[in-house]
Amino acid sequence: MTREDAPSFHFGRRAKLTYVVMLVPALLLLFASLYPFLQGILTALTNRKLYLPDAKFIGLGNFEALANTAVFWTALSNTLIYTALVVIIQIPLGLGIALLLDVPTRLRGFFRTTVVLPLLVPPVVAGLMWKTMMQPQSGVLNWLLQSVGLPPFSWLTDPATAMISVVLIDTWVFTPFAVIILLAGLQSVPTDIEEAARVDGANAWQVFRLIRLPWLLPYIVLVALFRVADSLKALEIIYATTRGGPLNATRTLHIMAYEEAYRWSSLGKAMAIVFVLWVICYLISGLLLGFWHKQEKARHAA
Amino acid sequence: MKSQDSRDAGHLSLSKRLAGLGVASAIALAMATSAHAEIDWKQESGSKINLLLISHPFVDALKPLLPEFTELTGIEVDFEEFAEQPGFEKLLADLSSGTGTYDAFMTSPLNNWQYATGDWLEPLDAYIDDPALTDAAAYDMADFAPGILASGRWTREPMAGMGEGPLWGLPINFETYQIAYRPSIMKELGLEVPKTYAELLEMAPKLSAEGPNGPIYGVITRFDKYWDLPYLTFGTMLQSYGVEMIDADGKLQICSPESIAATTDFIELIRTASPEGAGAFTWDQAMQGFAAGQYIMSVDEANLFAPVYEDPDQSAISDDVGYAPTPLGPDGERAAGAWVWSMSMNANSGDKAATWLFLEWLTSKETMIKTHLGGNMNPVRSSAWADPEVAALVETWGEYPGQYREVAEEMAKVAAVRFPPHPELTRMLDRWAEAIQQSYFDEGNVEENLCAAQADVEQMIGN
Numbered sequence: 061m062t063r064e065d066a067p068s069f070h071f072g073r074r075a076k077l078t079y080v081v082m083l084v085p086a087l088l089l090l091f092a093s094l095y096p097f098l099q100g101i102l103t104a105l106t107n108r109k110l111y112l113p114d115a116k117f118i119g120l121g122n123f124e125a126l127a128n129t130a131v132f133w134t135a136l137s138n139t140l141i142y143t144a145l146v147v148i149i150q151i152p153l154g155l156g157i158a159l160l161l162d163v164p165t166r167l168r169g170f171f172r173t174t175v176v177l178p179l180l181v182p183p184v185v186a187g188l189m190w191k192t193m194m195q196p197q198s199g200v201l202n203w204l205l206q207s208v209g210l211p212p213f214s215w216l217t218d219p220a221t222a223m224i225s226v227v228l229i230d231t232w233v234f235t236p237f238a239v240i241i242l243l244a245g246l247q248s249v250p251t252d253i254e255e256a257a258r259v260d261g262a263n264a265w266q267v268f269r270l271i272r273l274p275w276l277l278p279y280i281v282l283v284a285l286f287r288v289a290d291s292l293k294a295l296e297i298i299y300a301t302t303r304g305g306p307l308n309a310t311r312t313l314h315i316m317a318y319e320e321a322y323r324w325s326s327l328g329k330a331m332a333i334v335f336v337l338w339v340i341c342y343l344i345s346g347l348l349l350g351f352w353h354k355q356e357k358a359r360h361a362a
Numbered sequence: 363m364k365s366q367d368s369r370d371a372g373h374l375s376l377s378k379r380l381a382g383l384g385v386a387s388a389i390a391l392a393m394a395t396s397a398h399a400e401i402d403w404k405q406e407s408g409s410k411i412n413l414l415l416i417s418h419p420f421v422d423a424l425k426p427l428l429p430e431f432t433e434l435t436g437i438e439v440d441f442e443e444f445a446e447q448p449g450f451e452k453l454l455a456d457l458s459s460g461t462g463t464y465d466a467f468m469t470s471p472l473n474n475w476q477y478a479t480g481d482w483l484e485p486l487d488a489y490i491d492d493p494a495l496t497d498a499a500a501y502d503m504a505d506f507a508p509g510i511l512a513s514g515r516w517t518r519e520p521m522a523g524m525g526e527g528p529l530w531g532l533p534i535n536f537e538t539y540q541i542a543y544r545p546s547i548m549k550e551l552g553l554e555v556p557k558t559y560a561e562l563l564e565m566a567p568k569l570s571a572e573g574p575n576g577p578i579y580g581v582i583t584r585f586d587k588y589w590d591l592p593y594l595t596f597g598t599m600l601q602s603y604g605v606e607m608i609d610a611d612g613k614l615q616i617c618s619p620e621s622i623a624a625t626t627d628f629i630e631l632i633r634t635a636s637p638e639g640a641g642a643f644t645w646d647q648a649m650q651g652f653a654a655g656q657y658i659m660s661v662d663e664a665n666l667f668a669p670v671y672e673d674p675d676q677s678a679i680s681d682d683v684g685y686a687p688t689p690l691g692p693d694g695e696r697a698a699g700a701w702v703w704s705m706s707m708n709a710n711s712g713d714k715a716a717t718w719l720f721l722e723w724l725t726s727k728e729t730m731i732k733t734h735l736g737g738n739m740n741p742v743r744s745s746a747w748a749d750p751e752v753a754a755l756v757e758t759w760g761e762y763p764g765q766y767r768e769v770a771e772e773m774a775k776v777a778a779v780r781f782p783p784h785p786e787l788t789r790m791l792d793r794w795a796e797a798i799q800q801s802y803f804d805e806g807n808v809e810e811n812l813c814a815a816q817a818d819v820e821q822m823i824g825n
Contacts, residue, residue: 110458111480111785195647196639197579197656217639219803303447305587306642307799322451324789325458325476 104331111325122332131308131316132333138223139312139337143291143344145227146234147284153231154238154283155276159268161239162246172243179236187300190229191216194301216302219309226310229297234290238283245279246272278355285348292341313337400497403723407436409716414456414467415441416449419669420535420703421468423736424724431723437716447588457482462710465717469706471513471779472593472787474530477706478518479785484707485528489718496722505727505743510536513702513779521608521782521823531704532725533742534733535666538698538777539598540769541686542652542660542671544679545761547571547578551658555686559599562661562689563627566634569658580635582657584648587799589791593781595645596798597699598662600624602691606780607790614820616794617812623692625812629802631661641802653677662688664701665773666739668766672759684761685769700777702742740770790819 104122108115126132161172178186193200194215202212215225249272257267295314298304304311304319313333321330415421421443428439442464444452450473456463457477469477477483490496490503503511514531517523543555550571556562569580584595592600592607603624609615632640643651649667652660655678660667665685674680690696705724711717723729727745734741734752741747759766781787797815801808 110454111476111482113481197637197651198654212638214638217642302642305799307587307796307803307805322454323792324786325454 100331101335103328104335106328108328108331109325110321110327115328118328122329123336125329126332126336131311134308135311135313135316135333136336138308138310139292139314139340141223142227142230142294142310142312143288145224146230146287146291146294149227149231150235150238150287151280151283154235155242155280157235157239158242158246161243175239176236178233179240181233183233183296184300186233187229187297190232191301194225217306219307222302222306222309226298226301229301230291230294233297234287237286241279241283242276245276249275278352278359281348281352281355285345285352288348289341289345292337292344313340400500401493401495403435403719405494406713406716406719409436409713410438410440411465411711411713411717411720412463413439413441413720414449414453414464415443416446416468416703417443418468418703419666419737419739420733423733423738426736427729427732431720434723435716435719437719439720457708457710460710462708462712464708465711465713466705466707466721468534469531469704470702471516471524471531471704471783472589472781474514474704474706475516475783475787476785478516478528478530479520482709483530484709484711484714485530486532486707486718486721487529489714489722490529495715495718501722501726502745505745506533507536507742507744509778510700510702510742513700514704516783520784521612524779524783531706532721533702533704534725534730535703535738536740536742537664537666537701537703538740538770538773539595539662539688540665540773541688542663542667543684543686544578544655544658544682545684546682547658555684556689558690558692558694559602559627560692563631563634566631569635571658573655575655577637578655579637579657581631581659581661582636582640582643582648582651583632583661583663584643584645585632585636585641585799585802586644587792587795588644589788589795590645591791591795591798593791594664594699594701595662596624596628598688598697599628599691601697601699601780602688602695604691604693604695607794608782614816616797616816616819617809621812622809625798625801625808628798629808632802635659641799653679655679665766665770668759669737669739685759685766687769687772696776697780698773698777700779702779784823786822790822793818793822 103115105117105119106115107118107121157175161168161175181189194202196202196212196214196217199215201215205212214221216222253271254267257271262270293314294312295318298310298312298315299318302310304315314337317330317333317337320326320333415424428441432438442452443449449468453464453467453469453473457480460482474483490498490501510533511529512525514533515525515527515529517527541555548555551568553565553568556565566580571578584590591597600621603620605615605618605621605624607615615621645664648660648663649670651657652663652667653670653676668685670676671683672680677683688696688698705721707714707717707721727743730741730743731746731749731752734746734749735755741752746752753767756767756770757763760769781791784790793815794812797811800806800811805811806814
């Protein structure tokens, strides 16, 4: 009796203790992530300046001021364009490279190692490196264009071309991320289904479209999820190359917030911008996550 | 006398800086040799201070001298060095958090107007007046160019009181603006260095040549969306057209007819004589581009780039460069911007006496001369300008002996900080720069852009 009672008694107490022990870090974690967030929202409702000791509560004043600032709308559209370009370019490109790397050749190992190298370069360094290469007079890219008889391109220095140039650098750095995830996806495609399809006379395109692509869809959504969140918040590459310029061509919300805070000391306004950015991030990520869950569910049901 | 000389119709004229330069050399030399002042330099021995430095020839000149300071005082010096924009951002983050990471840092009057408002700067007057810390005779405040020294004073009243009130920083060098040109190419093209902006605009279409490594373009000058454009380089052209941000009656002049004329001419000049990408050139690109021999003329750029142009290790044109004063405006007037790098003390510094000893040592006659010989231009003490070694170094610069100095002296007469002190002046100037860039990139016309900027600036002042 006592022998049987004792363990259950101990188990009960230990379980309680375990809950408490687990609850404490969970609460700490919650506090650690919520406190700065709430602090940020509070600041967004004030006219806080870094160099003044007191701040006044101004309600939605910062948001109203933003809505009346032309640059804010430019920055908002730049943020969305940047993100859209990143996803539209990097996912197909990443998929293409992943498909190539999936083909068994003797050099596959070598290519798989080298293709991820850009991911190891810090974005700031990549930005500075590309800025040098894109310099219109002395940069190597225009030299290459010239040597094949093409006119020079203004890259980062013209409002018309700066955005695509910055996205190009982002693509160089982060496409390997898409490649790694999608390659993992490709390798998990069950070979028996593919073989069965081939036996039934499916050509390469049909195998890709009808078997591999549906199988890859959750992986593609996963890549999109990460790349969208990252690109909405992108800062380093843009700041290292154009600082939001020329004019406002690459001024995204994050760049704008950074400038408000650390160039112009307007912490209240900066936090208001960050809050807008957070809402956008939350909405788009929520949509993608919902889609991903649906995909996962459909696959496990199948 | 100091304050009278330095304040000329509300500005800080720097003209007295070079007064009596040649004749003073013997006296100055005698004073310079009177070794370090009679205070107890070891009083803070064992302390450690930390500096924030912004990449500049001054920093390269300072680094090898730091062991001398440690030997003299027993105080150890650490430093962190940053590029300009990230450096100022880092500094703002540190100052506003009040952690006092940096005991002293490189700054300028423009930046100090915000830092002083935030109570982040230690006023320096009490340290200068304390005989235990400063030997007034050896330190010799009167040796500083009065206008430059006074630019570090401010009463902390927005839009007023510059040159008065507490001293927030000590100057370490001074730059104004000039034309640098390639004598050989100008001769080849049969062109004289322009005396007026009208002449410059007229010759702009002719300014191009073929070099060994491809085309040589006409004109380079910085052109980024940053406050330095209306404050310093293009500011020099604006001021020569008679434009000041605020006129004597306190009215904004950002979209005055003169300002519109200057901006229109500037944009025409850049479109005609500058290459692709000119709308995004920063000061370092402007400096490196000219030093690499890619341009015939560098217009209204910093005269302290000269040490780079003259150094064969950093420059492809060291034997083919000349200097000229900035062109005259439509009314035959010349005015120029001024930039004063300064060192200030953090109000949250943990060891202010040791930090002061460092500032005193750094800005003393002896140390200043050593930094100038290491490439830190231009001197802010008259004894340094008069120093024979400094004079000999500068003498060789230019198309003919003494040309650089001649131009620098001419420009110093008209260089001034013609802006109202305000904690958010950089933001106002950033906005002004945006209007100039919009006009260059064909968004709206010059007048609309400048007037929109003026309306925004008006609001920023009101806030």
